[in-house]
Amino acid sequence: MKQDRIKHTFAIAIAVALLLSLIACHSTPEIVTKSPSSSRTTELELPGKGVKVSPASGDSVMSQFISEITRFGLEKLGYEVEELKVLNTTVLFLGLGNGEIDVAPTLEKFHANFFEKVGGEKNLERIGLYTSSDILQSYLIDRKTAEQYKITNLVQLKDPKLARQFDSDGDGKANLAGCDPGFACEQIIDHHLKIYGLEDTVNHDKGQWEVLLADIVARYKQGKPVLYFSRNSDWVNSVLHPDKDVIRLEIPFTSLPGEMGKGMTQKDTTTGGKNLGFAVDKARFVASRQFLSANPTAKRWFERIQVPFEDIITQEKLAYEGQNRSKDIRRHAEEWVKTHQALVDGWLEEARIAGKASK
Structure with missing residues (x-):
């Protein structure tokens, strides 16, 4: 009798041990998802988290289209991106010079006077080549x-x-x-x-x-x-x-x-x-040196953006045909990104790597 009670108690102990083991196994995924390493991964994927960016463009369709593609990438990198400011050239460069604007697409020679008048290379930096073709x-x-x-x-x-x-x-x-x-x-x-x-x-x-x-x-x-x-x-x-x-x-x-x-x-x-009588020009971003120094991820993103000339002309034609509102150009930029998703994803990854390397 006593022996039977011992056997019964032993069997209950084994069952309880197995049950605890199963509970522990099923709890493991929850522990992993909340681990510190997962939080670090998110931070690395969004290196711009907590940083505000103020972009602007000239009033040309090309400038706005490129700016919207630029904004899209900055958002994917975690930056808090303000609404795009569409400005005339004088106001655009004044904003770049006094730090109210962080980045804008420009033409290197065509806008050289404006660049110099707001401090030139002391305050600003020309960066990237957002289309490889010469502007004629x-x-x-x-x-x-x-x-x-x-x-x-x-x-x-x-x-x-x-x-x-x-x-x-x-x-x-x-x-x-x-x-x-x-x-x-x-x-x-x-x-x-x-x-x-x-x-x-x-x-x-x-x-x-x-x-x-x-x-x-x-x-x-x-x-x-x-x-x-x-x-x-x-x-x-x-x-x-x-x-x-x-x-x-x-x-x-x-x-x-x-x-x-x-x-x-x-x-x-x-x-x-x-x-031809006009300077053969290059299409480049101008950005605040202070902003670029503090944000190597964004700098690499600006360096990598390059849109085929044919796509820019197509965008200009869509605008001429009536799709010229800000929301139209934003939509076209998003469609361009989807069409070139693998390429854009590669640019974004390079930008993240640049951000990691600077830490």
Whole structure:
């Protein structure tokens, strides 16, 4: 009897031990998920956590599109990203210079004056190359008229007969679709017309760029000669293709107004053997040195972003067709990221590694 009680007690002890063992095994996953090492992993994936970033862009579609892609990555890295400020060039660089703005996409040579006026390399740093293609600005005419009258150089329009081919308002002068008032390109075009002796035969039509270019496209489709200024990143290049539908005109010699012309040579304005009269430019971010020093993760992210030129032109065209509101451009940026997800994920990982290496 006594022996039976001992056996019974022993069996209960074994059962209790097994039950405790099972409870311990099932509790292990909960202990692992709350371990300190898991918290460290999250911190490493979000190296920007707790840091505010103030981005800005110029008012061009290209600048806004690139800025939205930039914001997306910063958010994924844990940064607290403020709403994008869309500003004119003067206000944009003042904000960069006084620390109110941390980063913005710019053009290296086109914006060089603004860069220097707010402290230059003492306060700011040019970084990355957000599109690898050179940014070209030039005067263009339709290929048909160029070949018919053998026009290759802007200065040929000193001839009233040739200038009249591009007269759209009946005053006998060529109408050159140019730039928005207040833009740097407005100053350059006015300077060129004066320095090349063209003021008596060529009028600089100023106004909203998109409207001027839309009118050029309409005239071209009607079979009329066209003369206009454009960048190779503008949407118009997807409709009027350089070297096929239109040709870029050369200028007689390099001359740019005021500070813009400082140190500028023919080499700076020449590409493919043609002197276009405008600096051949690079698309780069400008960021606060103080911000970059404190945020190596963000710095590496800026360095890695690079959008194909064709995608920028596509975005410009979408905006021209009506999808030009801030929310449209933000949506297009998100769609671009999804289409290039593996590439973007690689950039983000490089940024995280840069952040780890700095600690």
